[in-house]
Amino acid sequence: xxVETGQYVGDGGLNRQIDVSFQPDWxxxxxxxxxxxxxxxxxxxxxxxxxxxxSNTGMIEDAVKSFNxxxxxxxxxxxxxxxxxxxxxxxxxxxxxxxxxxFGTYVGDGNVLQAISGVGFAPDFVHIQKDHVSLxxxxxxxxxxxxxxxxQGGIYKVMTxxxxxxxxxxxxxxxxxxxxxxxxxxxxxxxxxxxxCLHGDNFQSGEYVGDxxxxxIIEQAGTLAYVAVKKRTAIWPxxxxxxxxxxxxxxxxxxxxCKDSPTFPNTLQEFTGGGIExxxxxxxxxxxxxxxxxAWGEEMADSGAVHRRRLLMLAG
Numbered sequence: 553x554x555v556e557t558g559q560y561v562g563d564g565g566l567n568r569q570i571d572v573s574f575q576p577d578w579x580x581x582x583x584x585x586x587x588x589x590x591x592x593x594x595x596x597x598x599x600x601x602x603x604x605x606x607s608n609t610g611m612i613e614d615a616v617k618s619f620n621x622x623x624x625x626x627x628x629x630x631x632x633x634x635x636x637x638x639x640x641x642x643x644x645x646x647x648x649x650x651x652x653x654x655f656g657t658y659v660g661d662g663n664v665l666q667a668i669s670g671v672g673f674a675p676d677f678v679h680i681q682k683d684h685v686s687l688x689x690x691x692x693x694x695x696x697x698x699x700x701x702x703x704q705g706g707i708y709k710v711m712t713x714x715x716x717x718x719x720x721x722x723x724x725x726x727x728x729x730x731x732x733x734x735x736x737x738x739x740x741x742x743x744x745x746x747x748x749c750l751h752g753d754n755f756q757s758g759e760y761v762g763d764x765x766x767x768x769i770i771e772q773a774g775t776l777a778y779v780a781v782k783k784r785t786a787i788w789p790x791x792x793x794x795x796x797x798x799x800x801x802x803x804x805x806x807x808x809x810c811k812d813s814p815t816f817p818n819t820l821q822e823f824t825g826g827g828i829e830x831x832x833x834x835x836x837x838x839x840x841x842x843x844x845x846x847a848w849g850e851e852m853a854d855s856g857a858v859h860r861r862r863l864l865m866l867a868g
Contacts, residue, residue, distance in 0.1 A: 553653035553754045554646040555848045557777045559800040562638040564628060572623035576644035577655050578747055579616055579624050580605075580778070582798075582808055583631055585638035589811045590796075591615045591631045592691070593624070594681060594745040596657050600627070603681055605691035606793050606810020611683075641798040643778045643848065645747075652750040662740030664733050671728040675748035677757050677846055678721055678729045682736055683743040692736050694721035694729070696751075697759040697844055749846075753853045757846035764832055764839040766818075772827040774852035775799075779820060779828050781807075783835055784842040795819055795835055797828070799849075805831055 556572050562583070581602075582590035591602040593616035602615040614627030623644070626632040632640065647653045654671045676696040720737050722730045729748070731737040737744065749755045753774070760770055780796040795807040797820035805821035818831035828847070830836045836843065 553650060553749070553752075554648045555754050555777055555850065556644045557642065557799050558644075559639060559641045562633045562635050562640060564634060564636045566628050567617070568626045568633050569620075570623045570626060570642065572644045574644075574646045574648075575621045576619050576624060577647050577653075578645045579619070580643040581616055581626075581632050582641055583635075583638050584641055584801075584808065586630060586635060587812060587814050588631050589813075590808070591629075592681070593619070594747070595619060595655055596745050597683075602632075603691070604811075605679075605681065641800045643798065645848065650752075652752045652755065654748040655746070656748075657743055657745050660731075660738040660740055660742045660744060662733060662738060665722060665730055666738050667725065667728065667730045668746070669725075669728040671748045673748075673750050674726050675724050675729060676751045677749040677755065678724060679747045680721065680731070680737055681745045682739070683745065690736065692720050694724060695757040695844055695846060696724055697757060751853065753851055755846070755848055756852045757844070759842065759844050762837040762839055762841040762843060764837060766832045767821070768830050768837060769824060769826055770828045770830060770845065772847060772852060774849050776823040776828065776847055776849040776852075778849070779823070779845060779847040781820060781830075781836050781843055781845045783838075784844065797823070799823060807836075 554574055560570060577595040579593050580590055589604050589606060591612060592605050593602045600613050600617045601611045603611050612629060612631065615629040615632040617625045617627050628634045647655060651673060658668050678694050680692045720732055720734050722732050756772055777799045778796065780794050782794045793810045795809055795816055797807045806815035806817050807820035808815055816833060816835060818833045819836045821829040821831050
């Protein structure tokens, strides 16, 4: 896969070209000035449509409108380019044929289980978005660090960008993944868009146990471009949304949330040469609480990196 990040200042213009060094398959944009929810576009979305990955809303028009050989086109939405002077951060990802990334679609059948195959590898991370215009349809994700054991009152099969729950992504398989019968992943006749990632130089995921210590380093080799952290929480309505930080975020100690809200200080504080520095906020580092994370970047698969990541849970 190829990964690139950047930022731009909104000018309110229509059909603005944002240059990337390749034609992306997936783009994440967030308005950092206006405390807005991020928006995402997948390569197979209909023209002019994006979605809010962590908000209970439908697709959005006039945000990230399309991809081309030079990058992506934005509209005049406040979430992508609507307010002159606002700063926008972006993450662009492309499947370059290295066998560590797959974008695709499937149609729900409403059955208790539906196996989605043809990915070409056993994924370490899957992200699913429903093609919808209705409310209460967040993106769904599952990483290979999630287990099936009961935890905090429920079996957690998957985490959404907000809560965790059963019947979503039931398993990660040798050539894909299996979804349950929940409407956000398998409503009969509805199209779903997915991204599947394999651990390597450009992507890693992991878990850790909070210790409450400030300036703690969650170790990860390489140059980090984007990191997301999600506290393992009970089934809705606890709704502790995912936090994320971008390499354009500067030196502040804040992270962004996947909905319209102010930033959270003392959370994802900065990217260091050895990983991500976290603070003491409940969303990232409560004593004995469990957290899952994923990250994109470069040269992340050095020898021992995966083993260090696995040992974090034991080190606490």
